[in-house]
Amino acid sequence: MLFNSYAFIFGYLPVTLAGFFLLARSSHRLAALWLAAASLFFYGWWNPVFVVLVMASITVNYAFGYAIGHARLTSESQAKTVLTVAVVANLGLLAHFKYANFFIANVSQLTGVELSAVNIVLPLGISFFTFTQIAFLVDVYRGIAREYNFIHYVLFVTYFPHLIAGPVLHHKQMMPQFGHAETYRINLESINVGLTIFIIGLAKKVLLADQFALYANPVFDVVAQGGEPKLIEAWIGALAYTLQLYFDFSGYSDMAIGLSRMFNVKLPQNFDSPYKAPNIIEFWRRWHMTLSTFLRDYLYVPLGGSRKGVLRRYANLMITMLLGGLWHGAGWTFVLWGGLHGVYLVINHGWRRLTGTDSTSSGWRVIVGVGLTFVAVVVAWVPFRATDLDAALRMWAGMFGVNGISLSSRLAARVPEVINQLAVFEGLTPLSGLNANEVVMTLPFGLAVIWLLPNTQQWMAKYQPAWDAVRSPSKWVWQLSNKYGIVGGALFALTLLMLTRESAFLYFQF
Secondary structure (H helix, E strand, O other): OOOOOHHHHHHHHHHHHHHHHHHHOOOHHHHHHHHHHHHHHHHHOOOOHHHHHHHHHHHHHHHHHHHHHHHOOOOHHHHHHHHHHHHHHHHHHHHHHHHHHHHHHHHHHHHOOOOOOOOOOOOOOHHHHHHHHHHHHHHHHOOOOOOOOHHHHHHHHHOHHHHOOOOOOOHHHHHHHHHOHHHHOOOHHHHHHHHHHHHHHHHHHHHHHHHHHHHHHHHHHHHHOOOOOOHHHHHHHHHHHHHHHHHHHHHHHHHHHHHHHHOOOOOOOOEOOHHHOOOHHHHHHHEOHHHHHHHHHHHHHHHOOOOOOHHHHHHHHHHHHHHHHHHHOOOHHHHHHHHHHHHHHHHHHHHHHHHOOOOOOOHHHHHHHHHHHHHHHHHHHHHHHOOOHHHHHHHHHHHOOOOOEEOOHHHOOOOOHHHHHHEEOOOOOOOOOOOHHHHHHHHHHHHHHHHHOOOHHHHOHHHOOOOOOOOOOOOOOOOOOHHHHHHHHHHHHHHHHHOOOOOOOHHHHO
């Protein structure tokens, strides 16, 4: 079931909300059980078999958490042993479902021995619920978290707003909120705030992300079939995908926060205008924020972080980003994407160390920094989207002008002779068959929305929409009023009219 579907909006959501608050009148425990059961139903909508898998994972990890919590009271070494076994078991499950065929294919290629692929269907959200539970187990070992109520633990892992595509939750961020009596009472302000954020996220997905997909997919699809894009169409494809992914993930993050807020529960912020980042370090503080925090706290820091010298720090950055890339998908394209960002981070940290300057220190540096960071991110998204390494290389060749440039035939007599010698005049996007005028109008609009408007959390800052504090609240403030209600209703109606087809969120595949 997708958030951007009529079944969810007019069926699942109102029934789940009504059931939660009605049951809460008689029993908070029963209401929590209802929400956990509804979340499992939501997850099982795609494939009921996956419910067995996620419940098996939950049961085993609950037992591990219980064992670690009791062992640390008497023997830290025993608790550490149980934690190690638990983490290995979780990573083994993830490796089996997500990386088995990747491993088999690479072994076959290296050895020349033909090995048969395993018939495995990747369960939705396995990376997210696995990382969520690993974080919980580590927090239990550190004495930060403890959960002996099985219903609450099931709800912690399966809570439907975050289950499929994040955010990656810490126990302390969510579960204490289910211990508050106010959570179980209808709060009209929370419902209004949550519904508004949900509508904004839905509009981002339906009106923007899905529209930019119409420009990105034709270019990448042709390249996947061996096509060699010329300069402008390659950049159109790369920019369109950059905007598609932005609005798709930003939309999901908004919808998750909005849905949870309707239940009086605040999720952590997971997206904070990353394309406004003046450097790549700041980009990773704003993009998929909970995953970045997880990788920092549970991988980069245990590897030694920045405590063991400059070279070791750079090596730790590369390892973290390579594994972060592999987390996104079982393919060398994702490893390349992670490696590129690792190189970016090493260069950024090295530049700071060398010059002692920060690109956020003055106005012109911010503008230049944002521009350079954005271009670097666009270039790196190519292997993230490409079907294989060869397709990524063909796309990059087009972006760097290796394949030449194609312009509109109307420009043949107007461009300088030097360009005339380099270009062909077959139209702006002959390879993909895109409408040039439509693209030229739409891409700048998407960039303007990203760079000139506040994000949802800034606009809604007055109502503290998320678990964490909002960075730089906007001067444009949403209010509980008839005027804003009419605007929100109109946006909702327009989005529903445009909801002609259901399209999965891009992060569902990870």
